[in-house]
Amino acid sequence: MEDVTAGLSSLSFENGLNEDEKKFLHLRARSAGRTFCGCAHAAFMCELILSLRGIVRRHTSNRGSLDSGDDGELCVGILGMGHLGKQLLQALLEKTSIKPSQIKISTRRPELAVEFVQAGVECFFDNGRLATWADVLFLCCLPSHLPRVSADLHSSLPKHCLVYSFTSAVPVARLAELFGHKHILRPQYDFVVCDTPDVWLSCTCVTTALTDSLLIEASCPLSMKGGISLGLKWVCAVLYSLLNICTSASLGSSETLSLINSIFKENPVQLNAQSFINSSYASSLRSDESFPWISLTDAQSKETPLLRFLSSSESMRQCISAAYKSQLETTCTTTS
Template sequence: MADVVGDLSSFSFETGLTDDEKKLLYLRARSAGLTFCGCAHAAFLCKLVHSLRSQTANRDSVASGEDGDLCVGILGLGHMGKQLLLSLLEKSGIKPSHIKISSRRPESAVKCIPAGVECFFDNRRLAAWADVLFLCCLPSHLPKVCADLRSHLAKRCLVYSFTSGVPVSRLAQLLGHNFIVKPQYDFIDGDSADVWLSCTHLTTALTDPLLIEASCPLTKSGGIFLGLNWVCAVLYSLLNICTSASLGSSDTLSLINSLLKDKWQHTAELNTRSFISASCASSLHTDEPFPWISLADAQTRDTPLLCFLSSSESMQQCISAAYKSLLQTPAKKTL
């Protein structure tokens, strides 16, 4: 059906705004861009973790269920929680039966969640079950949420926080947990930010190569920049997952490099000294796991990985290629 008011300027959103209000219209694009980037980056991380686990599924210490599939929890079903759920189902390849949601009003969520996704109100149950736990709650709810989660999170559970205004170091204190990723977005002025105005439907937008390119963590083309600290946290997450599985450092490096180099045929490669100091690397045997890395520290301090990535344009290109390839590859539909 044709839009009968499509050509009538008096029905447009901008009609009636003052000049000062029109100067703030860029916030619409920024809001849409933040939602898209947040969901796309979370889906990318889950695809990497899912792929890593699938390659080590025969190890009992990795598998949390009989099939070893990744278990993803979403705490909070507001705007961000709903958009994240759609993104993971569309892009990650994770089964609906392996996604659970804790919401204060689970009865009202029935109409907006797909079949197979379980929704309840029990933060502790969700924390004990999940391999990756997304925090999509309001900052005002965070102290109570953290009190619920504290002591119920397994060390191997990766917490990913979308809660604004709370730095990762504070979150680590509240949770008593250091396996946490907290994206920190920066904004760059420019006309390129208007690209996000096309994000009216997220699942459709996630198939747009232009938007995927604009959301790439190591580019600034979309006016929203994430940067190397987040990339370091993602790579250290993969390292910790292998460590929790008692995987030797040599096998760990081989797996992580294969996830990235499969998408970028180049000589760039991560090695032991890319992740840990030279003194630690020299004493680490190939069959010995990497030490556990505090992600809270990795996102707030200079690390060997940050130094390596900062000086390796080739590895940055490799990571960007992996990001775009993984998001542009349709997820296998599973039940």
């Protein structure tokens, strides 16, 4: 629908503010930017996981060791259907290969999800059921809701389920304690002074904004602009989650590295065992032996070999950035 107020400055949000109030306009830009970046980064992570799972499935099928319990589909749960939950869901449907049938929502307000239910997304209110089913579980709830949510999920989360928390006020170590679960990823966004914070003010609708190449560039995890930054530890946690997928599939370290490297086709620098684990462990790891399961809580709170590798490898950082921009600039048609 066309915005009939477009171009009418007298009807703009800013026009009703006094000079003192206008000093806080940057907070509006920050909020919009954080929502945009949060959804874009989550979509990128999901597409990486989906790509690797597909490669692993084909690989194990070809060698005759397919796990019959794996149907190849990524099960994505969203807990909470407020503003962020809705924007995230729209981003996943438009910017990843995930189909509506692969997504379930748990919310107290199912009326907010009617349009998505009509498109094929299942909606109910049962947090434990959602956690038991999901491979990736997005927490889009308020910090005040966490005690109840953690009580619902504490005995329901399978080891492989990746919990992705948008609840920014609660550190990842505390989340791990609340849920009794260490496979948790929490993006840590920081705000810095810059000359272009207003770049995010056009993000009134995330899916519309995700078609803007300038905003995609500004949100690139390793070179963010517009006064918002996301540290390397988030990228490390995402890559370690890929490693854990291969470990869960009982793949040897050599196979694991080959499959993960295949996702980043344009990278001249190959990830090796020392990229992920300390050199002494890597030197004793047989090619047919799986990598150890990596705690994402530790990956985000400690200095890891992967953090040191990414910090020193500009080519790997550029490759990840290129993969991010390539994915977001591709529109997926999953809602048809």
